[in-house]
Amino acid sequence: MNLKTLAQKLGLSPTTVSRALNGYPEVSETTRARVSAAAKAANYHPNTQAKRLATGRAMAIGHIIPISDRHEIVNPVFADFIAGAGEVYARKGYDMVLTIVPDDEEARAYGELRSKGNVDGVLIHAPRVNDHRVTMLQSLGLPYVLHGRISGIETSYSWVDVNNVRAFERATNFLLDLGHQRIALINGISDMDFARRRRRGYERALESRDIPIDAQLITEGEMTEAQGHDHARAMLALPNPPTAFLTASLLSAMGTRRAVEEAGLVMGRDVSIVTHDDELGYLKNGTAQEPIFTATRSSVREAGRRCATMLIAQIDSGNRQPISELMETVLVLGQSTGPAPSR
Amino acid sequence: MNLKTLAQKLGLSPTTVSRALNGYPEVSETTRARVSAAAKAANYHPNTQAKRLATGRAMAIGHIIPISDRHEIVNPVFADFIAGAGEVYARKGYDMVLTIVPDDEEARAYGELRSKGNVDGVLIHAPRVNDHRVTMLQSLGLPYVLHGRISGIETSYSWVDVNNVRAFERATNFLLDLGHQRIALINGISDMDFARRRRRGYERALESRDIPIDAQLITEGEMTEAQGHDHARAMLALPNPPTAFLTASLLSAMGTRRAVEEAGLVMGRDVSIVTHDDELGYLKNGTAQEPIFTATRSSVREAGRRCATMLIAQIDSGNRQPISELMETVLVLGQSTGPAPSR
DNA sequence: CCATTGGACCAAAGCGCTTTGGACCTTCAA
DNA sequence: TTGAAGGTCCAAAGCGCTTTGGTCCAATGG
Structure with a gap:
């Protein structure tokens, strides 16, 4: 079933049918009703390719996922982000086009x-420090929105980000207020912009209380359970071990907890843990009422929604003025934190 | 830059240029070389929409992701599967189109x-028992491949699946061989076909040794850390607790381990755990040499690759004959299993 | 020497839609 | 009564590609 045959069936021209279905004013309401009824009855949907060719709009947003041996971007956070963005695309009639590509290409x-x-715009994931993608897209003239920001770049661009500095500054201050002095940071890969910002927040809090920054208490890496475990175990074996940990993801926090318990310590009493929680669909921090870990919380799915909304708004309006949105985290109290143990 | 201007620049007709670039024989090798050089120099890529319209092929594969409040398909397994499939798509020149949709639509x-x-075929995720999607797609005439199978349906269809029955039968037998008699199964949602099959494998092993199936030792649910923990804890509190657990995912296994340790027991000595491991990129079962959990292992990313390869083969060949591929798991030995404790 | 073959190219139609530039008719104000 | 305005519809020209059905010319075989 295509436009032409539908038009014939109705005794109308393709022009009129097209206009009726696309809500143009120069068609009477009675024929419009007739047309849409017939379209629904015939289960007619305009051919996407033809529409795209005629309008010059792909009605699709691209996500490019680099894949490499060293580094996994296909991670849980990504899946939830996609889900959020996808909701918006579906609502707005856009397709989501994912491209998996070796990272050197x-x-x-x-x-x-x-x-x-084949796309009208792209969403940029996981920006790194000095990320070159923005300048490249700028020169390509392809609309885009970043999920995150890029330190050390001067061109302005559109982004949606969590206030990572503030989140980790607050979290660190919270631990300091509980009397902790030796606070470890188990961070994401240092090349990632968000990790850089979290570290900055952490350091800023320590500095403001004149607590020296101990490089031994800062590690970085892929945010896995194993990472959390291994790094925490190593730090707990130090002569002067930390009494609190700040971790960058729930998985790292779970690993950290395991290391704590293996060391015969009790989480929330001997050792405190604060983590960042992206509110992933299948990886929950306990229940909403009773979180396990004290955490800085911000929904990555919501970030996906906002990125998508922002990008579509830019595309539809043709406005290339960079815009941005900073999401604040909330600090939720769980069972993983308590006053620093007295020596 | 489009075909016409490129052709003009070369002093050729669009026909010839198109044919040169698409490898048709009726063009001399010298002009072909000239054309492809010019195309590369001008960074010419044929407009996807026009190509699609002209050829009638979308050169895209669809993945429909239902989203609901009750149930999360946007899970870690999904992300890795997508990555595998996407690799193949990219190589074959196909786009991956993701559609997020409320599950009732x-x-x-x-x-x-x-x-x-807008797609030439679809990949079906997470089939449920008596899943209706196959019959629907059959009547739509849209090529598809299932990741998994559907119990209780008589029409034949194309699929790629892991031998879940065998995997869990072997795993159960392995535990039985170690002397375990009380073996618990922490399964995925029972509505899911793979969960049904795993249970069947588990039950088959028990039956073959005349060990009664204890409903108290079988639970199902979303495969999260919390599920593993809560279910295992409850079972460990039984008057006659299990000495071994079979879990359906690494996250569940991690939760189970936590429950074991909370109960003051030692994994691998007091309680054994065998899990299924999908070899997710960011959620590893220890290292390849030293797995933490004894596990039935099968790469879901590889499954994604095979599904994609199979679907594209079907589309390209026009062959609608259902084909299928059964992937066997390997049973890797980790530190989580040991002989059953003597009373 | 002529008909045939085959190599290299091209004009034009078509894919299914949108959109421009009318046409035709009714209504209304002057 | 007439011209303008407005409402409703349509024919046809694209969008950028592929593909059908050629043309033209040189080579080849009888």
Whole structure:
């Protein structure tokens, strides 16, 4: 079933049918009703490719996922982000196009997406410090929104981000207020912009209380359970071990807890843990009422929604003025923190 | 830059340029070389929409992700599967189109995808018992491949699946061989076909040794850390607690371990755990050499690759003959299992 | 020497839609 | 009564590609 046959069946021209279905004013309400009824009855949906070609709009948003041996971007956070963005796309009639690409071909992939014209814009994941993608997209003229920001770049761009500095500054202050002096940071990969910002927040809190920063208490890496465990275990074996941990993800926190318990310590009494919680769908921090870990919380799915909304707004309006949105975290109290143990 | 201007620049007709770039024989090798050089120099890529319209092929595969409050399909397994499939798509020049849809609109979404013509085929995730999607797709005439199978359906269809029955039968036998008699199964949601099959494997092993199946030792649910923990804890509190657990995912296994340790027991000595391990990128079962959990292992990313390969083969060949592929698991030995404790 | 073959190219139609630039008719004000 | 205005519809020209059905010319075989 295509436009032409539908039009014939109705005794109308394709023009009129198209206009009726697309809500143009120059068609009487009675025929519009007739047309939409017939379209529904025939289960007619305009061919996407034809529509795209005619309008010059792909009605699709691209997500490029680099894949490498060293580094996993296909992570739980990504899945939830996608889900959030996808909700918005579906509502707005956009498709989501995912491209998996070896990370050394990422630049080429953006260029191709652009020149082949199969997306109207792209969403940028996991920006790194000094990330080159923004300047590349700028020169390509392809609309984009970043999930995160890029330290050390001067061009302005559109982004949605969590206030990571503030989140980790607050979390650190919270632990300091509980009397902890030896606070460890188990961070994400230092190359990642968000990790850099979290560290800054952590350091800022310590500095403001004149507590020296101990490099031994700061580690970074892929945010897995094993990482949390291994790093925490190593730090707990120090002559002067930390009494509190700040971790960058729930998985790291789970690993940290395991190390704590293996050391014969009790979480929340001997050792406190504060983590960042992305509110992933299948990886919950206890229940909403009773969190296990004290955590800085911010829904990554909601971030996905906002990124998508922002990008579509930019595309639809044709406005290339960079805009941005900073999401604040909440600090939820769980069972993993308590006053620093007295020596 | 489009075909016409490129052709003009070369002093050729669009026909010839198109043919040169698409490898048709009726063009001399010298002009072909000239054309492809010019195309590369001009960074020319044929417009996807136009190509699709002209060829009638979307060069895209759809994945429909239902989303609901009760049930999370946007899970870690999904992300890795997507990554595997996406690798293949990229290599073959296909796009991956993700559609996030409220689960009560899933059927409509398939129909729309079909009639709007934006994909050439779909990959079906997480089939449930008596899943209706296969019959629907059959009647839509849209090529598809299932990741998993559907118990209780008689029509034949194409699928890629892990031999879940065998995997869990072997795992159970392994525990039985170690002397365990009280073996618990912490399963995925019973509505899921894979969960049904795993249970069957578990029960089959027990039956073959005349060990009664104890309903108290079988639970099901979303495969999260919390589920593993809560279910294991409850079972360990039974008057006659299990000495071994079979879990359906690494997260569940981690939760189970936590419950074991909370109970003051030692994993691998007092309580054994065998889990299924999907070899997720960011959620590893220890290292390849030293697994933490004894596990039935099968890469879900590889399954994604095979599904994609199979689907594309079907689409390209036009062959609608159902085909299938059964992947066997390996049973890797970790530190989580040991002989049953003597009373 | 002529008909045939095959190699290299091209004009034009078509994919299914949108959109421009009318056409036709009714209504209304002057 | 007439011209303008407005409402409703349509024919046809694209969008950028592929593909059908050629043309033209050189080579080849009888």
